[in-house]
Amino acid sequence: MDDDAVRCTECEEIELARVRDQRPLGTMPLPAEALLGFPQGSDARTLSRRRLLRNGVAALATVYGSTRLPWESIWEAAIAEAAAGPQRAVVLLYLAGGNDGLGTMVPLGAQHSLLATHRPDVHRPLGPTVGTRVGVAGPLAGLSDWGLANCAVSAANGGDITVANQGLDVLWGSGNPANPDARLALFPAADYQPPNLSHFSSSDFWFAGALKPMSTGWAGRWLDLYGSQTNPLQGVSIDEALSKAMRTAGAPVASIASIPSVGFFLAGPTGTYPGPGGPEYAGIDPAATMRALSGVPRRASNTHLDRVRSTYGLATDVIGQLAPLAAAAAGANYPANSPLAAKLQTAAVVLGARLGTRIVTVHWGAFDTHAGQNVRHDRQLKELATCLSAFQADLSARGVEQDVVTLVYSEFGRRVRENASNGTDHGAGGLMGLVGSAVRGGLASAPPNIADLDARGNVKVETDFRSVYAAIISDWLGGDPAAVMPDFASVPALGRSMFR
Amino acid sequence: MSRRRLSRPPAGPLRPSLRLGEAHADRLLWRAGFGPSADERKRLVGRRWLDAVNWLTRTPAVKTPAPPPMRLGVPIDPLASETELVLDWLDRMRHTTNPLVERLTFFWSKHWTISLDDGVTLTFAHQYGKLLHRFADLATYPDASFRELAYLVGESPAMLKYLDGESNIVGRPNENYGREFMELFCLGVTDPQGVPNYSERDVGELARAFSGWRIDLTDPATPVGRFDPTRFDAGVKEILGQSGAFDLRTATDVVLARPIHADFIVRQLWSEFIFQPPAEETVAKLAATYTAGGRLLIRPLVRAILLRPEIFESIGEPNMIKPPVVYGLGVVKATRASLLDVWQTVGLRRMGQLPFNPPNVAGWEGGASWLTTTSAQARFDFAIRCLHVAPAPPDEAGETAAAAFRRAHTGLGRPWLAEGSKAILRAAAAQMAGGTPAQRLGRQYALRALILGGPDGQVM
Numbered sequence: 001m002d003d004d005a006v007r008c009t010e011c012e013e014i015e016l017a018r019v020r021d022q023r024p025l026g027t028m029p030l031p032a033e034a035l036l037g038f039p040q041g042s043d044a045r046t047l048s049r050r051r052l053l054r055n056g057v058a059a060l061a062t063v064y065g066s067t068r069l070p071w072e073s074i075w076e077a078a079i080a081e082a083a084a085g086p087q088r089a090v091v092l093l094y095l096a097g098g099n100d101g102l103g104t105m106v107p108l109g110a111q112h113s114l115l116a117t118h119r120p121d122v123h124r125p126l127g128p129t130v131g132t133r134v135g136v137a138g139p140l141a142g143l144s145d146w147g148l149a150n151c152a153v154s155a156a157n158g159g160d161i162t163v164a165n166q167g168l169d170v171l172w173g174s175g176n177p178a179n180p181d182a183r184l185a186l187f188p189a190a191d192y193q194p195p196n197l198s199h200f201s202s203s204d205f206w207f208a209g210a211l212k213p214m215s216t217g218w219a220g221r222w223l224d225l226y227g228s229q230t231n232p233l234q235g236v237s238i239d240e241a242l243s244k245a246m247r248t249a250g251a252p253v254a255s256i257a258s259i260p261s262v263g264f265f266l267a268g269p270t271g272t273y274p275g276p277g278g279p280e281y282a283g284i285d286p287a288a289t290m291r292a293l294s295g296v297p298r299r300a301s302n303t304h305l306d307r308v309r310s311t312y313g314l315a316t317d318v319i320g321q322l323a324p325l326a327a328a329a330a331g332a333n334y335p336a337n338s339p340l341a342a343k344l345q346t347a348a349v350v351l352g353a354r355l356g357t358r359i360v361t362v363h364w365g366a367f368d369t370h371a372g373q374n375v376r377h378d379r380q381l382k383e384l385a386t387c388l389s390a391f392q393a394d395l396s397a398r399g400v401e402q403d404v405v406t407l408v409y410s411e412f413g414r415r416v417r418e419n420a421s422n423g424t425d426h427g428a429g430g431l432m433g434l435v436g437s438a439v440r441g442g443l444a445s446a447p448p449n450i451a452d453l454d455a456r457g458n459v460k461v462e463t464d465f466r467s468v469y470a471a472i473i474s475d476w477l478g479g480d481p482a483a484v485m486p487d488f489a490s491v492p493a494l495g496r497s498m499f500r
Numbered sequence: 501m502s503r504r505r506l507s508r509p510p511a512g513p514l515r516p517s518l519r520l521g522e523a524h525a526d527r528l529l530w531r532a533g534f535g536p537s538a539d540e541r542k543r544l545v546g547r548r549w550l551d552a553v554n555w556l557t558r559t560p561a562v563k564t565p566a567p568p569p570m571r572l573g574v575p576i577d578p579l580a581s582e583t584e585l586v587l588d589w590l591d592r593m594r595h596t597t598n599p600l601v602e603r604l605t606f607f608w609s610k611h612w613t614i615s616l617d618d619g620v621t622l623t624f625a626h627q628y629g630k631l632l633h634r635f636a637d638l639a640t641y642p643d644a645s646f647r648e649l650a651y652l653v654g655e656s657p658a659m660l661k662y663l664d665g666e667s668n669i670v671g672r673p674n675e676n677y678g679r680e681f682m683e684l685f686c687l688g689v690t691d692p693q694g695v696p697n698y699s700e701r702d703v704g705e706l707a708r709a710f711s712g713w714r715i716d717l718t719d720p721a722t723p724v725g726r727f728d729p730t731r732f733d734a735g736v737k738e739i740l741g742q743s744g745a746f747d748l749r750t751a752t753d754v755v756l757a758r759p760i761h762a763d764f765i766v767r768q769l770w771s772e773f774i775f776q777p778p779a780e781e782t783v784a785k786l787a788a789t790y791t792a793g794g795r796l797l798i799r800p801l802v803r804a805i806l807l808r809p810e811i812f813e814s815i816g817e818p819n820m821i822k823p824p825v826v827y828g829l830g831v832v833k834a835t836r837a838s839l840l841d842v843w844q845t846v847g848l849r850r851m852g853q854l855p856f857n858p859p860n861v862a863g864w865e866g867g868a869s870w871l872t873t874t875s876a877q878a879r880f881d882f883a884i885r886c887l888h889v890a891p892a893p894p895d896e897a898g899e900t901a902a903a904a905f906r907r908a909h910t911g912l913g914r915p916w917l918a919e920g921s922k923a924i925l926r927a928a929a930a931q932m933a934g935g936t937p938a939q940r941l942g943r944q945y946a947l948r949a950l951i952l953g954g955p956d957g958q959v960m
Contacts, residue, residue, distance in 0.1 A: 060874055240846045257850070286946070289928045293954045296920035302814060304775065304821045307868040308876075308958045315873040 024062045024242075028071055028232070028254075032058040034078065035259060035353045059259040063232045064242050065252030074252075077231035081356025088438075089351055090472055091344075091360045091406040092219060092245055094206075095384070097368030098199065099410035100424060101431035102459070103377055104152065105188055106136040107450060109145045114450045115416070122373050122418040124149050129160050134378045142175030146188075146447060151378045152385035161382065163333060166389035171435055175442045177496070182441030183392070185498060187432040189448035189462040191412060195428035199368070203411040207244035209469050209485045218469055218484055219359045220248035226479045227251050233355045238343045243361035259346045291316045332394035335386045340364045344391040352398030358477060367410060371421035384408070388435055396437075405436030405476060405499075409465065416450060417457050428458035432468055438476075438500050445494065466491045471498045514809040516550035523815050524549070526916070530822070530960035531773045532556055532806060533599025535830030538913060540599070553806045557799055560639040561601035569840055576840065579622050586845050586855050589629065593829050594839055604636035604802065605629070606825060607772050609855065612653050612685060613863045614662040616856050621661075624723060625856050628658035638799040646765060646796040650686065650752045655725040657715045663861070665725075668711045670733040678707035680861055686755050688764045697760050698740060705737040709751035756796060762787035769801060774810045775820045782808070818916055818959035821870045824851035826960070828882060831952050834912045837886035847885070850878035871958065883953030884945075893944045895937045901929040904940070908947035917956045925950060 035058050063069070081087070106124050107115055116123045125135045129150045136147040137158030153159025154167030161167045173181030192211055196202045205211050209218025216224070219235060227234045228251070235253035237243040242255050294313035298305045332348075334341035340362075347360045365384075369377050388406065395401035413430035429448055448459035470481035471494050482488045518524070525544035529536040544552045569576040569591040578588035593602040609632055614620050631652055635644045653659050654677070660666040663677035683689050687697040712732025716724040727748075737746050739754050746754060755761065766786045770778050778786070790801040805811070813819065822830065828848055832839045848854045852875050858864055893911055896903070905926050909917070917925070929947055933939040951957060 240850070286950070289924065289950060290954060292924045293921055293950070293956070296918050296924070296955070298918070299814065299817055302817055302819045304819055304868060305817065305955075305959050307871050308821060308955045311871040311873060311876050312955045315876045 024064055024255075025068050025252075027060045027062050028074060030059045030061050030256070030259065034058075034075070034355065035349055059256055061232065061236070061254040061256045062241075063252060063254050065232060065248065066250035067252075069230060069232070069252060073230055074232060077228060078233050078355040081228070081231055081234075082354050084356075086354070086400070086403045087356065087358060088476055088478075089358050089360065089400075089404050090219075090477060091347055091351075091362060091404060092243075093406055093408045094203075094243070094245075094361065094363045095365045095367050095380075095408065095410040096203075096363055097366050097410070098202075098412045098414055098426055099365070099367040099430055100369060100373065100377055101188060101413040101429060102416065102448075102450075103373070103414070103424075104149055104381060104431050105186060105447075106147050106149060107145060107447070108136070108139055108147055111145065111450050112136075118416045118450070119418040119424070121422050122424060128158055132375065132378075134160065134374065140169065140172055140175055143443060146443070148172075149378070149381055151382040161386060163335075163386060163389075165393075166333070166386045168385045168388070168433075170389060171392065172441060177440035177442045180437070180500070183435060183437055183439055184441045185434040185439050185444040186442075187434070187445045187463050187468060188443075189413070189429035189459050190409075190432040190445065190465050190468065191429045191461040192464050192466070193461050195412060195458065195461060197412060197426040197428070199411060199426075204244065206409060206411050206465060207247075209245075209466055210487060212487075214486075215247065216249050217243065217245035217247045219243075219245045219361065220251070220253065221484050222473060222477060222479055223251040223253065223359065224249050225483055226477070227358060228356060231356045233350070233357050235359045235361075236347075236350055236357055237361045237363075238346050238350075239361070239363060243363060246359065246361050256346065256350065258342060259349045287316045331397055332390045334390040334394070335383060338383050338387060340383055340387045341390065344387055345394065348391060348394040348398060351395065351400050351404055354400070369414070369423050370419065370425060371423040373418075373423040392435065392437075401437045403438075405434060405439055405472070407468070407472065408433040408435065413459065415457055416453055416459060428454065428456075429461045432463075432465060434468070434498060440496070440498055440500055444496065444498065463494075464491045467494045468498075470494075475499050514549070514812055516548065516553075516807055518549045520544050520547055520549055520552055522914075523916075524812055525552070527812055527815060527818075527960070528552060528556070528806070529599065530818075530826070530830070531811060531820070533603050534593055534826055535833055535915075535960070536913060537833050541913070550807065553803055556598060556600040556806065557803045558639045558642075559598040561633070561637045562597045578626050582616055582622065582856070583842050583845050585622050585626060586848070587840055589855055590825075590829065590832075590839055590844070593825075594832060598639075600802075601633070601636050601638075603826075604638075605633045606855070607769070608632040608635060608649070610858070610863045611768060612649075612659070613858050613861050614658045614856065615858055615861075619661045620658050623721065624656075624658040624661060627723065628656055631656055635798060638802065642799055643795070644798050646790075646798060647752070647756055649798075650681075650756065651749050653685075654681070654710065654748050654752065655713060655727075657723040657725050660713055660715055660725050665710060666714050668707060668713070669731045670708075670711055673704065673707040673711060673733070675703050675707040678710050679703045681706065681710075681752075682755060684862055686761050686764065687758060688760070691760050691763070697758070701738075702740055705739045706751055706755070708733040708735070708737050709739065709746040710748050713748065759787075762791045762796075766790060766801065766805075770805055773805055774808065774813070776810055776813055778808075778810070782810075817918065820960050821868065821958055822960045823864070823866060823870060824848055824853035824875075824879075825855065827851070827879060827958065830960075831883050831886045831957075834915065834952060835883075835886045835890040835948070837890040841889075843885060844882075847878060847882040851875050851882060852878075876958075879958065880949070880953035883957070884949050887945055887948050887952070892941060893948075895940055897937075897940075899934060899940060901932070901934065901943075902926060904932075904934060904943050905929040905947055908944055908951060911944070912948055912951055915951060915957060916959075917951065921954070921956050 102115060103124060127135045128137055129135050134149055134151045137150050137153060139147050148168050150159040152168045154161045154170050157169045159167055168184060171184035173183060175182050204213050207217045208214040223235050232252035232254040235246050237246050237255040239255050240257050246253050290312055294309045334345060343362045343364060347362060350357050365380055392401060395404050409432045410430045413427045414424035415427035419425050445463040448462060454460055466485055473479045473481045473484055476499055522545055525541050526536050529540050576584050576588050578585040596602045614628055616625055634641055635649045638644060663680055664674045665677045668674040682698045690696050712727055713725055714728050716726040734745055736743055739746060739751055740758060742754050763783055766783050786801060786804055789804045790796060845854060852870060853864055925947060932943045934943055
């Protein structure tokens with residue numbers, strides 16, 4: 001298919017986000033108790049399957065790997081990890097479709113004027129947002145010539161986000177790596193050479209951590225080398241299927257669609273379909289209605305209808321019991337009706353349970369903005385900024401924020417010049433971000449120069465994405481980047497350290 | 501006679517001359533299809549039961565005119581991916597003129613299990629689906645027999661791969677297919693009294709008779725099961741008390757000649773359509789229909805089961821849980837949702853039944869086991885999502901809560917709801933705001949989701 005063709009981004013998101021040839025080995029129930037926190041001194045013997053499940057199943061995890069592990073041994077491993085104390089973890093948040101780096105982190109000054117000539121309709125004007133046209137209010141702290149789109153910036157800094165303490169600018173703080181308030185590192189124009197502008201090829205490279213298709217992902221290979229052979233919860237894709245980044249040669253990994261089961265919400269805070277902009281259902285408690293429906297009398301001999309009604313009744317009970325998990329941690333303040341919020345909340349529950357989870361993948365978004373870019377990009381960028389802020393607060397409330405960093409990436413950036421449909425086509429050099437209390441924030445690599453584009457009109461790639469992976473492997477998770485990523489020798493290291 | 505009257509259980513004994521009311525028509529369309537569309541219901545209501553069953557068993561499989569299934573701007577290619585293989589089949593289930601054909605194909609795919617695991621390719625599975633379809637299209641193939649089906653399944657690349665027939669070689673027998681052939685496909689482990697239907701020795705001997713087959717991939721697009729005499733164990737076997745130099749077909753005949761076979765297949769097929777187990781004398785009667793003339797014809801048996809009065813048991817209160825595929829198709833039809841997206845196959849997996857993906861060789865356990873707290877959630881989510889990809893219901897300004905409920909119910913084709921459930925939903929409608937168009941739309945979605953995805957929507 002043509003690289004630059006306008007396509008249905010919703011379908012594409014689904015296609016890109018999943019691996020269809022990785023077959024699961026089976027499913028395992030996640031006991032609510034395990035996620036709420038094991039009692040002190042528990043071991044696998046006392047936590048028999050029956051006992052674990054007595055208090056309800058929070059969700060099902062789908063397990064992948066080379067060998068089928070007995071359920072008990074999985075929990076033995078997970079409980080041992082839980083008892084072993086804090087372990088560092090990374091969340092890989094993939095923005096599907098190719099996020100527009102230049103519409104996210106925007107040049108100011110002369111570079112801005114130049115960008116405006118390339119993008120008369122799509123660029124972000126200087127100054128506050130006027131009507132629906134999202135501007136860029138000013139430079140990021142510590143920088144003179146780069147700012148963020150207002151839709152990702154707090155009102156305190158002239159942006160559009162009105163929820164207190166939310167916005168990428170808040171995570172950015174002073175932007176000074178020496179200060180703990182700088183919790184967001186940005187890598188503009190991060191990609192690889194030569195750029196491949198196919199969604200499928202390029203996302204494969206980013207997932208593989210290599211400039212060639214591979215049967216395993218970079219996160220999966222790290223788990224093969226340095227992870228557990230018994231605990232599938234060490235690597236969790238928050239999805240119905242496994243991320244390509246997480247594919248292993250043998251080590252067990254898992255996918256979890258949601259925790260807890262979202263409940264019979266007709267539309268709700270956990271981002272159930274229809275999601276943002278969908279209709280609201282004021283004035284009805286669906287759980288209460290469902291409970292009433294499950295209590296309707298039936299004929300004595302109708303055992304199937306009895307099973308249905310009692311199961312629906314039980315489901316509403318279980319959902320009620322799991323309400324502590326469903327509720328965001330105090331102060332997290334995720335945006336309502338956000339699919340990303342639902343995924344990150346699930347990730348926070350998993351990480352907060354400390355079951356030995358080292359890597360989490362989240363795939364989200366429809367960033368392939370070939371047409372009508374501004375409205376769609378604004379909406380998603382705002383959702384991203386507020387969700388990332390809420391996620392940090394959530395991790396903090398769960399006491400794990402010092403141990404979790406989040407890497408935000410996309411398979412490429414977008415063309416500097418806009419196209420004829422108020423959008424931009426696939427380009428090189430996207431924007432990566434690394435978020436976390438342990439991250440030394442600030443500008444972490446050289447910004448692009450819009451006056452110096454490549455032959456196709458794309459920004460030149462300043463940073464190889466694999467150098468960021470390498471920093472995570474060697475300085476955060478622990479391990480040898482060259483053992484995880486083939487052809488790594490040719491990749492220059494980042495110029496500075498990323499972690500506190 | 502009013503429609504309301506027709507949908508009530510008739511007082512007297514059920515006769516094939518019964519004129520079908522709405523409840524009876526819907527029952528047949530759920531059990532022998534994937535739920536009623538307005539057209540399908542109209543076709544059956546007022547017809548005699550006998551004529552309806554004759555129509556179902558004598559109408560060929562023709563897809564109603566519909567645009568070819570497309571995704572991402574290109575036609576669906578069932579050989580391109582597992583998702584598309586499944587979507588292609590779901591599309592046929594949805595658009596077929598005679599739903600019994602696809603429903604019976606689906607039955608055979610659950611009975612003669614294969615799975616896309618274990619080396620079974622998309623090509624093998626697609627070809628296998630076409631083979632099974634021939635034994636479900638009872639108008640086009642009125643003489644389709646279980647015997648011939650058993651021959652052809654045993655020789656099919658999909659089954660030769662799935663149950664290792666291709667590695668069953670003289671001197672190195674592989675018993676996988678031989679064992680399941682008797683245990684799962686033709687006889688069952690024991691008879692109703694608990695007496696074993698075969699011995700371990702029979703398994704080994706049957707495996708010898710099944711040897712000699714391999715998969716010819718000379719043309720990768722059309723794999724063929726080939727008999728290779730050099731791989732065949734030509735010696736004398738003793739199977740189920742009979743001696744002979746049996747091969748796949750003659751050994752199949754030996755197994756199918758066991759009286760328990762007819763009993764077994766009658767019960768299997770019966771439980772696809774009817775909840776209550778059959779009485780012994782009913783099994784005997786149906787077995788006699790099935791074995792008449794020794795040909796093990798499928799059509800007379802299916803027809804006789806669909807004409808059993810038990811199919812209308814508990815007509816005022818449906819008593820069988822819809823299998824996920826039937827439920828899912830029913831929701832798609834009731835909502836008129838588009839049916840070409842990955843999330844729909846993902847939804848089937850969450851509900852516990854993705855075609856070509858049984859949990860093991862015994863297929864799906866089915867029955868009450870379909871409903872768990874997580875699958876109930878998945879069923880509800882599937883309904884919600886279908887509603888939101890379907891055309892939105894139009895706004896009715898000033899609509900009362902009672903009218904909103906009526907419209908939600910009618911808009912879905914008046915699916916069965918207990919009277920108690922109707923009262924609860926009317927009360928829920930009254931609690932919901934309806935002052936603005938957005939609120940009225942939300943009310944429609946909420947009521948429709950509760951009707952389709954709630955408890956009453958799960959039974960047929």
